[in-house]
Amino acid sequence: MKNHSISFIGGGNMAGSLIGGLIADGYAPNLLTVADVDGEKRTQLQERFGIRAAASNAEATRHSDILVIAVKPQMVEAVARELASEERDEPKQLVISIAAGIRTNSLAMWLGGKVPVVRAMPNTPALVQSGATVLYANEYVNVLQRETAESILRAVGLTQWVADETLMDAVTALSGSGPAYFFLIMEALEQAAGSLGLPPELARVLTIQTAFGAAKMALENTSGPEELRIQVTSPGGTTERALQVLREGNLCDLFRRALQAAHERSVELSKLLGKDSHA
Ligand SMILES: NC(=O)c1ccc[n+]([C@@H]2O[C@H](COP(=O)([O-])OP(=O)(O)OC[C@H]3O[C@@H](n4cnc5c(N)ncnc54)[C@H](OP(=O)(O)O)[C@@H]3O)[C@@H](O)[C@H]2O)c1
Incomplete structure (x- = not known):
């Protein structure tokens, strides 16, 4: 090979x-x-x-x-x-x-x-x-x-x-553009931690290591992210309170719309780039 x-x-x-x-x-x-x-x-x-x-x-x-x-x-x-x-x-x-x-x-x-x-x-x-x-x-x-x-x-x-x-357009929307979604989430977490008084360097290192650790756990665990989330969410605890706010802000719907928009753009760009190929 x-x-x-x-x-x-x-x-x-x-x-x-x-x-x-x-x-x-x-x-x-x-x-x-x-x-x-x-x-x-x-x-x-x-x-x-x-x-x-x-x-x-x-x-x-x-x-x-x-x-x-x-x-x-x-x-x-x-x-x-x-x-x-x-x-x-x-x-x-x-x-x-x-x-x-x-x-x-x-x-x-x-x-x-x-x-x-x-x-x-x-x-x-x-x-x-x-x-x-x-x-x-x-x-x-x-x-x-x-x-x-x-x-x-x-x-x-x-x-x-x-x-x-045709699934390549969905792939582009998920993994192709995906690193930027995670970078944005990291930026948002850093800023939010800053507003709680954490020094920027500490907020950054904790954000990145938390993202890495969560990804590593998800990679090494066969039960999937939903199960992992449930495991770390104690009833009445801090995580539950935060997740409630994210749900009220319709985070899942926001991602559905974001991926839809990326998918549409991918289809548009493919058409544009291949426009003369049927001539
Ligand atoms: N970067 C990513 O993360 C990523 C992710 C997914 C897919 N891709 C795809 O990977 C491809 C390459 O991306 P890249 O980031 O590596 O781009 P890049 O750094 O711009 O590399 C492309 C290279 O090709 C050279 N080039 C331009 N015209 C050429 C020609 N006619 N013959 C030979 N070489 C030529 C460019 O030279 P000049 O700079 O002098 O023009 C440049 O050195 C893209 O099609 C992109 O869609 C990239």
Whole structure:
């Protein structure tokens, strides 16, 4: 599984974390290549990880088993059309796209047709190897390629598959945008603790460790967050009083509406980014 050559098109934040994760996972640096329009970024990654740097996307593509497209969504069409015009060693090479909102049918069409494409939706904690990535494979991806794609994204955290690509918009609303929801909750807790007189540094460290501890408990416990919440809520106690206020403020309904709004925006952006793919 760790003997495929992988080329990254785009050497930004996400590519950097994937490369770091793969090397930490035992991948040989000489199997990894990066291409980026920015020569400085290529050199930085080359020096940091001992990987190969290609002078152009075409060069990176030519001799690799797997291509990972890691440019911003607006750049994907141009990159894919450029790759489609290249003479590739292996026309059926697996293409993994981590670009938000780009559908597999758009990408396969830009790449020239019946191309095996895996679409991955990671989130920012991938930068610290604690990401949550959801994958979707088009009909041309075989079992081995699915396993390979999964093992690459597993290098930066948890992976899950969906069989229906339209669910990617809900995934974007939950785990894609989700880190920001938790950051906002942390900000709100810090501010509220400040108003109770806690010094800012103490409020911050307690907020972050509490979030981490709660997430760790939820991860390690099979009974789920609801059960954990009930366990820590003593009748007549402080937690119960606070939760009552959150309920009166309709917190659950607020999150339902927030995710709905993110979902709608994800659908809009996907349509916009793939608008010429049916031409
Ligand atoms: N960051 C996240 O947490 C996150 C989460 C989920 C999904 N994603 C997806 O991951 C992808 C990459 O995100 P990122 O944050 O890593 O972006 P990024 O840091 O901007 O990296 C993209 C890199 O690609 C380069 N590039 C632009 N056009 C190119 C071309 N034609 N050929 C080769 N390289 C080119 C950019 O160079 P210049 O800067 O010089 O243009 C930049 O170095 C995006 O599509 C995003 O939707 C990211």
